[in-house]
Amino acid sequence: MSIKAENRLHFGVPIFEASLPALESRREELVTTLLQMRDTDSQGIARSNQRGWHSQDALHKSEEPILKWLTDQIYQLGSQLIRHSEGLPADSSILLGSLWANVNDFGAWNAPHAHLPCEWSGVLYIDVNEDPQEKENGIAPGDLMFFDPVPVGAPYRKSSTVSYTPKNGTLFLFPGYLMHMVAPHYDDKPRISMAFNFRLGDVLNSFAR
Secondary structure (H helix, E strand, O other): OOOOEEEOOEOOEOOEEEEOHHHHHHHHHHHHHHHHHHHHOOOOOOOOEEOOEEOOOEHHHOOOHHHHHHHHHHHHHHHHHHHHHHOOOOOOOEEEEEEEEEEEOOOOEEEEEOOOOOOEEEEEEEEOOOOOOOOEOOEOOOOEEEEOOOOOOOOOOOOOEEEEOOOOOEEEEEEOOOOEEEOOOOOOOOEEEEEEEEEEHHHHHOOOO
16 A cells, blocks of 8 residues: 655654545445444443444454455554554564444544553544534644643643644554544534554563463
C-alpha cells in the first residue's frame, strides 16, 4: 500500500494523519453493517464512551467481508506508519490487537483516556460531519483532542491541548500513552468511527515467563 501521511509531532509526540481513499467506495456498506451491529448489541461495552455505543473490541476477527476488508486496510496502513516511526525492519512483528466501532448519537462524547499498555493506537473516521459550523475556543463539536503528556503550561508550552476536526476516510495514529478525548457533537445523524490498538511483537516476546 502506497501511503502519504503527515507527522504532526505535537508536544514532541508523533501524531500521524493519513487518508484512506479506498474507504469511500465501501463507506455506505460499512455504515449499514455497523448500525445493524448496534441494533443487535445495543448495550455494547463501557469504556471511555459517554452516552455513545462502543462495540465489542474484536472486530478484527470478524468473518463479515466488509470488516475483513477494513481490518486489512487498517493493518497495512498502520503497520507501515509504525515501522517508519520506530525504525523497524520490514519483517518486524506488528500485531493488530483490537478493533472496535464507536457510534455517537446527539450529545455523546468520549472522556479523556489513553490506551496503555498498547504501544500504538488510532482511529479511522467512517461517517462524520466534516464541516461543523459551531466552534468554541477553537474546538468544534466532535473534535478529536490530544493532551500534552507533560502539562507544564505557559510559558513553557504554547498549548496543553490540540484538536482536529476529522473528515471521512481520515486515520490518526498515535502512541498508546497519549491522553485524548472526543468532544460531544449535536448532529441528529450518528457519528461513526473505528478505533484500534497495535502491539509490537518484540515487546510482547520480551515479557518474562
